[in-house]
Amino acid sequence: xSAEALVRGRAAERLRTVRWYQRPRWxxxxxxxALAVLAVMVTGVQGTQRDLFYALEENLTSPLLxxxxxxxxxxxxxxxxxxxxxxxxxxxxRSVVEEPRGKLRRxxxxxxxxxxxxxxxxxxxxxxxxxxxxxxxxTVLVDQIAIYVLVAIGLNVVIGWAGMLDLGFIAxxxxxxxxxxxxxxxxxxxxxxxxxxxxxxxxxxVTCLLAGVLLGAPTLRLxxxxxxxxxxxxxxxxxxxxxxxxxxxxxxxxxKVERFSLDLGFWSYEWGxxxxxxxxxxxxxxxxxxxxxxxxxxxxxxxxxxxxxxEDEVAAAxxxxxTVRFKxxxxxxGASTSGVAGVAYASKVGYINSENxxxxxxxxxxxxxxxxxxxxxxxxxxxxAFLVWLPEALRDFVDPKDRYMYLGVxxxxxxxxxxxxxxxxxxxxxxxxxxxxxxxxxxxxxxPAGGRLx
Amino acid sequence: xxxxxxxxxxxxxxxxxxAGDLVLDASGVTLRFGGVTSLDGVELSMRRGEILAVIxxxxxxxxxxxxxxxxxxxxxxxxxxxxxxxxxEHELRGRKPHLVNHxxxxxxxxxxxxxxxxxxxxxxxxxxxxRLKSDPVSIMLGLPNARRAERASDRRAHEVLDFVGLAAKLxxxxxxxxxxxxxxxxxxxxxxxxxxxxLLDEPAAGxxxxxxxxxxxxxxxxNRELGVSVLLIEHDMRLVMSVAxxxxxxxxxxKIAEGSPSQVQRDPAVVEAYLGASAEPEEAxxxxxxxxxxxxxxxxxxxxxxxxxxQDGPGKDEA
Numbered sequence: 001x002s003a004e005a006l007v008r009g010r011a012a013e014r015l016r017t018v019r020w021y022q023r024p025r026w027x028x029x030x031x032x033x034a035l036a037v038l039a040v041m042v043t044g045v046q047g048t049q050r051d052l053f054y055a056l057e058e059n060l061t062s063p064l065l066x067x068x069x070x071x072x073x074x075x076x077x078x079x080x081x082x083x084x085x086x087x088x089x090x091x092x093x094r095s096v097v098e099e100p101r102g103k104l105r106r107x108x109x110x111x112x113x114x115x116x117x118x119x120x121x122x123x124x125x126x127x128x129x130x131x132x133x134x135x136x137x138x139t140v141l142v143d144q145i146a147i148y149v150l151v152a153i154g155l156n157v158v159i160g161w162a163g164m165l166d167l168g169f170i171a172x173x174x175x176x177x178x179x180x181x182x183x184x185x186x187x188x189x190x191x192x193x194x195x196x197x198x199x200x201x202x203x204x205x206v207t208c209l210l211a212g213v214l215l216g217a218p219t220l221r222l223x224x225x226x227x228x229x230x231x232x233x234x235x236x237x238x239x240x241x242x243x244x245x246x247x248x249x250x251x252x253x254x255x256k257v258e259r260f261s262l263d264l265g266f267w268s269y270e271w272g273x274x275x276x277x278x279x280x281x282x283x284x285x286x287x288x289x290x291x292x293x294x295x296x297x298x299x300x301x302x303x304x305x306x307x308x309x310x311e312d313e314v315a316a317a318x319x320x321x322x323t324v325r326f327k328x329x330x331x332x333x334g335a336s337t338s339g340v341a342g343v344a345y346a347s348k349v350g351y352i353n354s355e356n357x358x359x360x361x362x363x364x365x366x367x368x369x370x371x372x373x374x375x376x377x378x379x380x381x382x383x384x385a386f387l388v389w390l391p392e393a394l395r396d397f398v399d400p401k402d403r404y405m406y407l408g409v410x411x412x413x414x415x416x417x418x419x420x421x422x423x424x425x426x427x428x429x430x431x432x433x434x435x436x437x438x439x440x441x442x443x444x445x446x447x448p449a450g451g452r453l454x
Numbered sequence: 455x456x457x458x459x460x461x462x463x464x465x466x467x468x469x470x471x472x473a474g475d476l477v478l479d480a481s482g483v484t485l486r487f488g489g490v491t492s493l494d495g496v497e498l499s500m501r502r503g504e505i506l507a508v509i510x511x512x513x514x515x516x517x518x519x520x521x522x523x524x525x526x527x528x529x530x531x532x533x534x535x536x537x538x539x540x541x542x543e544h545e546l547r548g549r550k551p552h553l554v555n556h557x558x559x560x561x562x563x564x565x566x567x568x569x570x571x572x573x574x575x576x577x578x579x580x581x582x583x584x585r586l587k588s589d590p591v592s593i594m595l596g597l598p599n600a601r602r603a604e605r606a607s608d609r610r611a612h613e614v615l616d617f618v619g620l621a622a623k624l625x626x627x628x629x630x631x632x633x634x635x636x637x638x639x640x641x642x643x644x645x646x647x648x649x650x651x652x653l654l655d656e657p658a659a660g661x662x663x664x665x666x667x668x669x670x671x672x673x674x675x676x677n678r679e680l681g682v683s684v685l686l687i688e689h690d691m692r693l694v695m696s697v698a699x700x701x702x703x704x705x706x707x708x709k710i711a712e713g714s715p716s717q718v719q720r721d722p723a724v725v726e727a728y729l730g731a732s733a734e735p736e737e738a739x740x741x742x743x744x745x746x747x748x749x750x751x752x753x754x755x756x757x758x759x760x761x762x763x764x765q766d767g768p769g770k771d772e773a
Binding site for chain 1: 524525526550551552555556560561563567568569570571572576579580581583584585586588590593594595596600603604607627629643644647
């Protein structure tokens with residue numbers, strides 16, 4: 001009996017002991033080394049079909065592995081052994097920076113000329129700097145950045161202000177683009193009368209308004225996830241219609257669209273094929289007008305009603321806010337902005353097919369808005385511009401096929417450490433703070449379908 | 455004036471509400487959730503200009519009644535008739551909450567539901583603006599009518615905040631106001647829509663004794679100075695007895711009594727509902743006839759407060 005007890009006691013003791021590699025510190029080291037190996041596999045050479053282990057051998061023997069190991073183990077070592085020193089340094093830095101920063105912030109809030117000056121400098125930079133860029137970057141600036149900035153501003157109305165998750169926003173962009181193609185006579189079906197590209201803009205706005213209301217009306221009772229799925233479905237309907245109805249839309253083969261031109265009788269101008277800069281200035285005007293209008297909207301009755309609906313729909317309705325009307329309005333205004341972007345896109349690139357409007361773009365535009373800061377116009381402008389620019393810039397440094405992977409990593413890191421976005425809106429940041437302390441919801445999206453009642 | 459108002463239990467300085475002039479008239483209101491009957495043929499007749507209190511133990515259906523009146527719930531049966539001052543009759547059952555509000559019924563919530571990330575002023579402006587016409591296009595273009603509406607809502611919000619005594623806290627975030635101020639702000643938001651009937655759902659819950667006294671005065675002021683009829687759910691019997699013209703008692707979704715505060719206090723059915731069958735009716739009546747203003751047996755008051763605290767849980771204390 002005693003022998004048996006002894007054996008059991010030893011076994012229990014062995015089970016209880018924590019070995020060195022089971023301690024959290026060394027576990028974290030293991031995780032960091034694994035991360036380094038993963039990173040080298042992902043960023044190293046591609047595999048081939050002929051030799052299954054080619055990529056493994058190449059990457060694990062390459063000096064790149066050492067670089068990654070040095071990086072990850074370095075981060076681990078600093079966090080484990082040097083954190084007091086790091087904290088002291090960052091505290092020292094903060095105490096030095098604190099005062100001038102506070103002063104600057106106060107001045108920013110109080111001095112009107114500072115804000116106007118900053119705005120003027122930004123506008124001047126936006127007007128004059130791009131003409132010094134290479135042709136390639138000018139094209140990126142117009143074809144992608146300017147267009148998606150416009151789309152993102154539209155999506156910001158729906159998601160950032162009214163708090164409705166829309167995963168199919170590019171559908172309205174497509175409707176705008178195909179409106180341009182239709183009314184300029186580019187599609188296989190002919191319009192009753194051909195219009196100038198500029199005249200198409202109001203037509204596209206109205207079309208997208210109607211499409212927005214059409215999508216909005218049956219879905220208004222839905223919230224959050226359910227609404228997101230419906231918008232996803234709406235996008236697929238529009239996309240597949242464009243793709244498969246090729247007698248009408250040109251399908252994947254695409255159609256050629258005329259470019260912008262203006263003929264006022266005494267003065268005429270054509271936006272040419274090669275030089276992107278005239279389009280750039282045109283789009284800059286569009287963006288400036290839209291931003292100005294939306295800035296007014298945000299600080300008006302409409303913006304406040306949207307905030308009320310986003311924060312507490314039941315309370316908003318009991319306060320007399322017509323929630324249906326304001327939600328539809330958000331859908332319609334967002335959609336029509338996207339429609340304008342669609343017209344501009346079709347008229348700039350001169351060619352559209354159904355593959356210009358895949359679901360990935362809807363998701364990317366959503367990422368631009370969230371990355372920049374939902375509900376903040378400055379944030380959305382920055383977010384869209386930066387995230388459209390990034391993959392293009394990465395082209396020179398990494399395997400072009402992997403570009404969006406880096407974008408993904410950036411988004412993951414961003415959402416962990418700064419979920420409110422780069423330049424958050426003040427209201428949104430407050431809501432996030434309140435929801436962290438459990439006092440309210442960050443947005444209407446997380447509310448149950450029926451709404452909570454007291 | 456204030457002390458006089460607190461002492462005098464009757465309606466001072468205003469005409470007696472006319473028993474025939476009903477501003478709200480509900481009959482047979484029945485609300486079921488699956489197998490649970492939350493309201494069972496409730497009758498409610500509210501006179502124009504009176505303060506009517508709805509009391510009852512927890513789960514009696516008081517808040518369900520409010521939700522049914524304001525359109526948040528649609529009762530399966532019954533009629534809810536609303537007669538505005540201008541004349542005419544409106545059926546409220548099945549009407550959307552914002553349309554009920556537009557007719558002139560405004561409410562507050564038991565668990566405060568302000569827009570926490572907006573300032574006090576913005577909270578009230580949202581309510582005031584629902585009465586003003588301005589479309590998004592004229593706002594974007596900055597047309598004169600939009601500017602006028604903006605100024606009007608600003609003025610109105612300032613007036614209402616002045617009235618409830620929050621003039622000094624205009625630009626503070628609603629979420630960071632003290633609990634009593636949040637209750638006031640909710641009342642201000644409801645008042646900004648210019649209601650004829652104000653429904654207050656436990657406005658005194660979680661407030662301290664000083665705030666309760668201020669609230670009492672505020673409710674009287676709303677009723678007397680603004681001429682708003684007030685429907686009040688409240689667990690604090692002191693407040694109910696001193697402020698209400700009439701009281702109706704709900705239990706298990708049914709109306710069990712109605713009448714003046716002192717009548718209701720003596721009603722055996724009411725005493726039974728609150729204390730159980732063993733209580734002596736005479737005892738309760740004695741307490742009510744006593745000299746002190748509220749005149750409610752201490753045990754009853756204490757019990758109700760405890761129940762409420764237990765139900766609300768820890769969340770209320772933080773705020």
